[in-house]
Amino acid sequence: MTTSESPARSTTWxxxxxxxxxxxxxxxxxxxxxxxxxxxxxxxxxxxxxxxxLAVQYPGRQDRRHEPNIDNLPELADRIVDALTHMVDRPFALFGHSMGAMLAYEIALRLAAAGLPAPTRVFLSGRRAPSRHRDDRVHLMSDGEILAQIRRLNGTDLMALDDPDIRDMILPVVRNDYRAVETYRHDPSRVLDCPVTVLTGDRDPLVTVDEARAWEEHTTGPTDLLVLPGGHFYLVEQSERVLDVIRRRLSASGGSAASPSSATGGRL
Structure with missing residues (x-):
């Protein structure tokens, strides 16, 4: 497959x-x-x-911190699709958590529309279905309110937030990403045609079980829903169960995903 994205550029993403x-x-x-x-x-x-x-590195963070953030999901999905066409050389699946789940959905739609190989399965974690819109406006909040949101979700090293330099790096990225998610609107005429596995925490303040289950409306393929103990970042404390689900589903999809004994200690 060929696109405008170069192989060297793909390794950036x-x-x-x-x-x-x-x-x-x-x-x-x-x-x-x-x-x-x-x-x-x-x-x-x-x-x-x-x-x-393969893990996606968005611009504006870590070693890409000097690159401008991308504040809309469609453009971000386009750029990732370009990178994928150079880096993925075998059957593949997508796993997205929270904002990443929305990107996984949009990437799979773009691959299908372009006639490119589709994922064998899409794992959608910690995010309500696009059809279950909430009028969230976190990206318009003050810095203090956004920090309170981060602490509420417990998704980062909370002690690091006490460091002013780290806060100054984190806040613009978080605000940018919330803007991308909260301004996104899906096209109800477009649906996936691949198997979907939905995962959510039973105490996630951002996703109800019914909102997670509604992902079944967004694919013509089979959908299964797993509700695990925990909040928005349930997948950290339930990492072994999540890894086992990935192995089993990918094995069922035709990939050889047998787990070596040395892998049992993995943590998300």
Whole structure:
């Protein structure tokens, strides 16, 4: 497949922390709002060598902190699709958490519309279905209110927020990502045609179980829903269960995702 995105540019967007050249399937992981590729480093360690894990690095953070943020999901999805066409060389699945779930959905739609290989499965974590809109306006809040939101969700090292320099780096990225999510509107005429696995925490303040279940309206493929104990970042404390779900679903999708014994210690 060829696009305008160069292979070198693709490596800016996608990180292979633990290359798995002999894996039968790849898993492309998309972080949450304010998140970075390194969130999925433990996943790559746990799933290699059976699954080749690629983590998306959005601009504006970590080693891409000097690049401008992208504050709308359609453009971000377009750029990631370009990168994927150069980096994914085998059957693949998508795993997105929170904002990453919306991106996974949009990326899969774009691949289908372009006649490119579709994911064998899309894992949608910690996000309500696009048809279950809430009028959230976190991106318009004050810095203090956004910090309170971060603390409420417990999605980052809370002690780091006490450092003014770290806060100054984190806040613009988080505000940007919330703007991207909160201004996004889906096209109800477009649906996926691949299997979907939805995961959510039973105490997530941002997603009800019914809102998570509504993802079944957005694909013609089979959908399964797993509700695990925890809040918005349930997947950290339930990492072993999440990793097991990934292995089992990818194995069922045709990828060889047998778990080596050394992978059982992986943490999200």
């Amino acid at each position: 996608l990180r292979r922390f633990r290359p798995a050249a002999d894996a039968a399937v790849s898993l492309v992981c998309l972080p949450h709002a304010g998140g970075s590729a390194s969130f999925f480093f433990p996943v790559s360690r746990a799933l290699a060598p059976a699954i080749d894990v």
